[in-house]
Amino acid sequence: MKNSVFHFIGDFSSQLEELALRVEALLWDQPQAAMTQARLFGELFVNMIFEQENMSEVYPLKLVEKINRLYRHDVIQDDMYKKLEFLRKNGNIASHQVLEMDQEVAKEAHRAIFDLGVWYAEVYVSHIFSAPSYELPSKQSQDFDVMKQWMDEYIKETQARISEIEEQLSQLKIEKKQHPVVKEKKSSTQNRAKNRIVPLERFQPTFENANFIYRNLSKKAAEFQFENFTTGYVYLLDNVTPTIVIHPWLVEQAKMFEEVQTKPVRSTALRKFPRPEEDGQLKSNYGYPFTFQTKGELKVLLQRIAEEFESKYMIK
Known part of the structure; x- marks a missing residue:
């Protein structure tokens, strides 16, 4: 993919770039397979943040536990939390369901991967990083009339998933207030x-x-x-x-x-x-x-x- 919008990711991780390019290659014809690759992207992405933040694990954590920890410790904010949870939840669904995944879900995952990559580059690579303009990969033939038939149903399902993520985020906010993480203020070692x-x-x-x-x-x-x-x-x-x-x-x-x-x-x-x-x-x-x-x-x-x-x- 010569003109992929994801090539900037390769500047800090060839593995992440490879997964992002797989999502892009599968996007139009195999959205379900694209989502399984998107989940792998999210998992590797979270592991890289753990390494950057020196967040050691006493015992192996599930992906959802890692994402929650990043949020509780203010490493990621609401928008990045939602994108990571979107990749995780829908990636799990794609791995286990028989019916083909909605293409709109894969398209939304494509945008989430782009936004996550930009965030990582700005936070951990360079504060003067200049992000490319986002665009979906082109497809030579698209039947928009067929897509319109199931669009309403997709919107309902997507809203339900987003509501679930919002509810989960609200619960995490309550837990953060009840059990705040004490941050170390910048001061001398003494x-x-x-x-x-x-x-x-x-x-x-x-x-x-x-x-x-x-x-x-x-x-x-x-x-x-x-x-x-x-x-x-x-x-x-x-x-x-x-x-x-x-x-x-x-x-x-x-x-x-x-x-x-x-x-x-x-x-x-x-x-x-x-x-x-x-x-x-x-x-x-x-x-x-x-x-x-x-x-x-x-x-x-x-x-x-x-x-x-x-x-x-x-x-x-």
């Missing part, structure tokens, strides 16, 4: 450290419900022990982003969370964790940090840790 506190009150019930007993609180960390396992300690840190640190044994020997690469942290607050020896000198205690955003994510993380403690030959 001031940030001074104002940090361990979020013990917020997360202690989640630890206790997972059978992690509260043992100690320092300026930098809250200490919890899983039942009575002597090595079953985890620490809740005073980081801006909620973080727990787990025992090195779980990562280095039990091979937990291999899908999430993380570097160890050192702190005297991790008092029950090992102290490595380097050049004949004992260094600070160390463990492996994992961030989370909600109590639900923390619950899942603690459950995985508890299961690992119970299944392995740990000293109790």
Whole structure:
């Protein structure tokens, strides 16, 4: 497609461009296949934003969960949220339904992909990015009379889907107000450290419900022990982003969370964790940090840790 409106996407991702060009190639003759490719575009697009924003995953998230997280953290606003949800929902429908997808849905997805690409280029590539003019790819023969026959039905179905997305967005707005994400203000490292506190009150019930007993609180960390396992300690840190640190044994020997690469942290607050020896000198205690955003994510993380403690030959 020599004159595709999507070629600018290749400046920052050849994979995204390839998916966008597939949507364009299938648009007129195979709208259902075009929508499955559009959903793949949306999934890769969201993953790229996660990488740009350094939003690590404690455990694999579904696409809808990733989109919701981006919205809750104000990475995307209402318009981009709606476009991503449109691609996801209609892409899922195209993958599972027997009847052919409406061509108008694929055309709307084509425009959504263009708008998403422009947004990404402006936000992550260059603030002086100049977007090309949008246009649909040409089709030599089009029967507009036939399209008119089912247009009314399509409009009803599309409005219903848009209403569903609007309702979902309204619910997310309510959740954002009830559980706002605390943003870090731009200040010196010294001031940030001074104002940090361990979020013990917020997360202690989640630890206790997972059978992690509260043992100690320092300026930098809250200490919890899983039942009575002597090595079953985890620490809740005073980081801006909620973080727990787990025992090195779980990562280095039990091979937990291999899908999430993380570097160890050192702190005297991790008092029950090992102290490595380097050049004949004992260094600070160390463990492996994992961030989370909600109590639900923390619950899942603690459950995985508890299961690992119970299944392995740990000293109790």
